[in-house]
Amino acid sequence: xxxxxxxxxxxxxxxxxxxxxxxxxxxxxxxxxxxxxxxxxxxxxxxxxxxxxxxxxxxxxxxxxxxxxxxxxxxxxxxxxxxxxxxxxxxxxxxxxxxxxxxxxxxxxxxxxxxxxxxxxxxxxxxxxxxxxxxxxxxxxxxxxxxxxxxxxxxxxxxxxxxxxxxxxxxxxxxxxxxxxxxxxxxxxxxxxxxxxxxxxxxxxxxxxxxxxxxxxxxxxxxxxxxxxxxxxxxxxxxxxxxxxxxxxxxxxxxxxxxxxxxxxxxxxxxxxxxxxxxxxxxxxxxxxxxxxxxxxxxxxxxxxxxxxxxxxx
Numbered sequence: 001x002x003x004x005x006x007x008x009x010x011x012x013x014x015x016x017x018x019x020x021x022x023x024x025x026x027x028x029x030x031x032x033x034x035x036x037x038x039x040x041x042x043x044x045x046x047x048x049x050x051x052x053x054x055x056x057x058x059x060x061x062x063x064x065x066x067x068x069x070x071x072x073x074x075x076x077x078x079x080x081x082x083x084x085x086x087x088x089x090x091x092x093x094x095x096x097x098x099x100x101x102x103x104x105x106x107x108x109x110x111x112x113x114x115x116x117x118x119x120x121x122x123x124x125x126x127x128x129x130x131x132x133x134x135x136x137x138x139x140x141x142x143x144x145x146x147x148x149x150x151x152x153x154x155x156x157x158x159x160x161x162x163x164x165x166x167x168x169x170x171x172x173x174x175x176x177x178x179x180x181x182x183x184x185x186x187x188x189x190x191x192x193x194x195x196x197x198x199x200x201x202x203x204x205x206x207x208x209x210x211x212x213x214x215x216x217x218x219x220x221x222x223x224x225x226x227x228x229x230x231x232x233x234x235x236x237x238x239x240x241x242x243x244x245x246x247x248x249x250x251x252x253x254x255x256x257x258x259x260x261x262x263x264x265x266x267x268x269x270x271x272x273x274x275x276x277x278x279x280x281x282x283x284x285x286x287x288x289x290x291x292x293x294x295x296x297x298x299x300x301x302x303x304x305x306x307x308x309x310x311x312x313x314x
Contacts, residue, residue, distance in 0.1 A: 021054035031100045035059040043100035061112045067092045086193035092185040099181030130171040
């Protein structure tokens with residue numbers, strides 16, 4: 001009985017290990033190839049459990065169909081004015097739909113890993129070439145590529161990075177697809193630097209640019225200040241002239257009124273004297289005021305009546 005159990009267990013283990021040798025699993029995000037006796041079959045895109053011959057008669061290549069992001073090494077290129085610019089880019093790529101066969105046949109390697117490494121090496125060369133071509137054509141100088149200009153709210157790069165990235169992609173994408181069945185999804189500029197031999201020139205250029213910007217800002221501020229002072233001076237002169245005009249108008253009106261009043265008072269001198277004395281008395285005696293004066297002083301004789309006052313005046 002024990003011997004029978006051992007045989008059954010051994011048979012099950014043999015079956016399990018044997019199944020690993022003749023089957024393999026394809027995931028949803030993979031494409032696979034089965035190589036049998038040196039001949040590679042058609043790409044397998046449907047996920048699930050698949051059959052193959054055991055090694056060394058059968059071999060499986062599996063590739064991830066998702067996007068792979070790669071960062072290139074730093075590359076040094078020349079600008080049109082003879083400067084040296086150091087740049088680094090990144091890009092994303094994947095096996096193009098329906099191009100798995102071309103991808104497999106155009107690359108070299110004895111394993112899936114080796115084939116993927118070879119693909120990335122070739123793509124780095126394609127992207128690097130596109131980068132050098134585009135940047136070399138656009139970068140007239142280091143300053144234009146890395147300096148920024150404008151005020152704080154509108155500081156923009158000397159070159160449009162997005163435009164450069166789109167141009168790189170337009171140059172690299174067709175070559176990668178045609179040669180290797182690879183679709184480059186995007187290209188981005190990761191870093192921009194300056195070679196050591198150009199560092200002093202760059203720093204001097206930055207100082208010069210900042211000095212120019214400072215001079216421009218100072219001139220704009222001075223122009224605004226002059227405009228404000230001019231406006232204030234014009235407003236001041238306008239207000240003074242307006243006040244003078246109002247004063248002249250009021251004086252003229254007062255003189256006109258005084259002339260008319262004088263003509264009225266001339267018709268009855270006694271009434272005029274009485275009114276003037278009465279007005280003076282009203283202005284002299286205000287609220288909470290006590291005056292100790294002789295009734296012969298100032299306007300107070302009016303308290304004794306208008307006739308005696310007029311006689312004394314005579």
